[in-house]
Structure formats: structure tokens, C-alpha cells
Amino acid sequence: DARVTQTPRDKVTEMGQEVTMRCQPILGHNTVFWYRQTMMQGLELLAYFRNRAPLDDSGMPKDRFSAEMPDATLATLKIQPSEPRDSAVYFCASGLMSLTATSTDTQYFGPGTRLTVL
Amino acid sequence: EDKVVQSPLSLVVHEGDTVTLNCSYEVTNFRSLLWYKQEKKAPTFLFMLTSSGIEKKSGRLSSILDKKELFSILNITATQTGDSAVYLCACSMGAQKLVFGQGTRLTINP
Numbered sequence: 001d002a003r004v005t006q007t008p009r010d011k012v013t014e015m016g017q018e019v020t021m022r023c024q025p026i027l028g029h030n031t032v033f034w035y036r037q038t039m040m041q042g043l044e045l046l047a048y049f050r051n052r053a054p055l056d057d058s059g060m061p062k063d064r065f066s067a068e069m070p071d072a073t074l075a076t077l078k079i080q081p082s083e084p085r086d087s088a089v090y091f092c093a094s095g096l097m098s099l100t101a102t103s104t105d106t107q108y109f110g111p112g113t114r115l116t117v118l
Numbered sequence: 119e120d121k122v123v124q125s126p127l128s129l130v131v132h133e134g135d136t137v138t139l140n141c142s143y144e145v146t147n148f149r150s151l152l153w154y155k156q157e158k159k160a161p162t163f164l165f166m167l168t169s170s171g172i173e174k175k176s177g178r179l180s181s182i183l184d185k186k187e188l189f190s191i192l193n194i195t196a197t198q199t200g201d202s203a204v205y206l207c208a209c210s211m212g213a214q215k216l217v218f219g220q221g222t223r224l225t226i227n228p
Contacts (some may be wrong), residue, residue, distance in 0.1 A: 004160075031214065043161075043206065043218040056215065091160060097214050105150045105210040109160040 006112035012116045017028075018080040021113045023026065023092030024073055031097040032075045033107060034060075034067055035100050037071065038088045053112045082117045089114050120145040121177050124207050124219035132227050135197050139222045142189040147212030151183055151190050154206040156221070161206055164192070197226045 005024045013019055023034045033048040047057035047067040057067060064083070069075045079086055093107040123158040125140045143151065150168045154161035165174045167183035167190060174181050178197075183190045194201055204223050 033216075042140065043208075045215055045217075047221065048215065095214075102223045105214060106163055107216060107217075108164055109154075111159045 002096060004092055004094050004108055006090075006113050008108035008113055009111060010114045010116075011026050012118065013082055015083055016081040017117075018078065019082050019086075019117075021077045021090050021092075021115070022093075022109055023075040023077075025075065025092070026108060027073070027096030029094035029096050029108075031107075032063060033093040033095075034069045034075070034077050035091040035093065035109075036088045037091060037112075043091070046077070079115075082115075084117045087115055087117050120207050120209070120211065120217045122207055122214055122217050122219035124205075124222050126222060127220065128225075130172060130221045130225045130227065133199060134198060135226075136193065136195045137197060137224060139192040139194075139207075139224070140189065141191070141207030141219055143207075143209045143217075144188060144221075145209045145211050145217060148185070149210040149212065149214065152208045152210065152216065153181055153190075153192050154208065155203075156204040164205075194224075199226045199228055202226045 007022045031050045034046040035043050037043045046060045048055050050068045052069040066078045089112045091112045092110045095107040098104045122143045150166050152166045153164040165181045170185040178195045181192045200224050204221040205218040206221045
């Protein structure tokens with residue numbers, strides 16, 4: 001049963017510390033998305049990659065957030081320095097996307113990383 | 119600005135009732151509309167709709183899309199306590215980005 005995996009599942013840190021979240025997409029999927037979910041804002045897209053290339057990171061605060069995909073099996077989201085307002089659940093999702101086939105629009109979500117910045 | 123709006127935001131019903139959740143959208147380069155169910159953690163995929171008027175069905179859940187009026191509904195019949203969750207509607211756009219609605223929190227009381 002192929003699944004998206006994320007680590008860590010929970011992270012508590014102090015303001016100013018660096019936080020790195022990791023995601024392993026479903027094998028064979030070519031597109032990886034990072035979302036943030038809060039009660040106030042709901043699910044927001046932060047960034048996404050296709051075939052490891054960044055396509056859009058306009059949802060991300062660029063001064064402190066960075067997203068990379070060093071290889072096809074690993075995506076990372078880093079926050080440095082972290083702030084209390086970054087507290088949220090961060091989801092990674094993956095999909096096998098094709099611009100010509102809408103049948104591939106489905107994204108599959110990982111379990112999320114619950115981040116608390118004190 | 120691309121927008122997906124769900125209603126109601128919250129709904130409480132008794133087990134056995136039928137519920138209808140609504141999703142309206144205004145997005146550029148619309149490709150498809152997706153419904154997800156979110157319980158404790160990750161959203162899980164329910165349906166993807168691309169064509170108007172064609173109902174998708176899975177057990178007690180069904181959904182339909184109206185591309186002229188720009189909305190979709192998700193129906194759940196004979197609700198059970200296990201249906202309690204947040205139901206999310208999302209639109210896939212030209213770049214295959216998903217824009218999510220704020221969700222409907224459904225509570226089924228025994």
C-alpha cells in the first residue's frame with residue numbers, strides 16, 4: 001500500500017531555531033506539494049515541484065522558508081529562523097501529474113508534521 | 119483571485135440522516151474538482167469530478183459537478199458516526215495546483 005511518509009510527526013521547538021521537515025513521496029509520482037494547515041487559514045499551498053524542479057513557491061515566506069528536492073525520494077521544507085506564527089500542521093502530498101490528463105489531478109497526502117514554535 | 123467556498127461550515131445531524139455539502143468555485147483554468155475527507159490527520163481522497171452532470175458514487179457517498187453554475191455537491195446518505203470529519207473541496211487549475219475551500223465540519227450524533 002503506497003503512501004506518502006513524513007518525518008517528524010510532531011515537532012516542538014523554540015523561536016529562532018531551525019526546523020527541517022522531510023517527505024518521501026509515493027514511488028513513481030512526479031509532483032510533490034507542500035501545504036500548511038491552520039484553523040484560521042485552512043490548507044494553503046506553500047510550494048511544489050515537478051520532476052524535482054521547483055514550479056511555484058509563491059505561497060512561501062521566502063525570507064525564512066526554503067523547499068528542496070535533493071532526489072526523487074526526498075523533499076524537504078526548512079524554516080530558519082522559526083517563529084510562533086509558523087505553528088501549524090505541514091502536509092506533503094504527491095501525485096503523478098500530467099498537464100494533458102485531468103485524471104491525474106489527484107494528490108495523495110502524507111500524515112503531516114505538527115509544528116509548535118514556542 | 120481564485121476562490122473555493124464551502125457551505126455550511128459546520129453541520130450536526132443524527133445518525134441515519136442524509137446530508138448535502140456544497141462547494142462553489144471561481145478559479146482560472148479550471149481542470150477538475152476534488153473532494154477529500156479529513157479525520158484526525160491527512161486528507162484522504164474521495165472523488166474527482168471533471169464533467170458536468172455525471173454522478174460519482176462510492177457506497178453511501180455521491181457527488182456531482184455543475185460547470186455552468188460553478189458548484190458541486192457531496193451527498194452522504196444513511197450517515198454513520200464514522201462519517202464525522204471535515205470534508206474539503208478543492209479545485210485543480212491550469213498548473214495542477216489545488217485551491218482548497220475552508221471545509222465543512224460534519225458531526226454525526228448517535
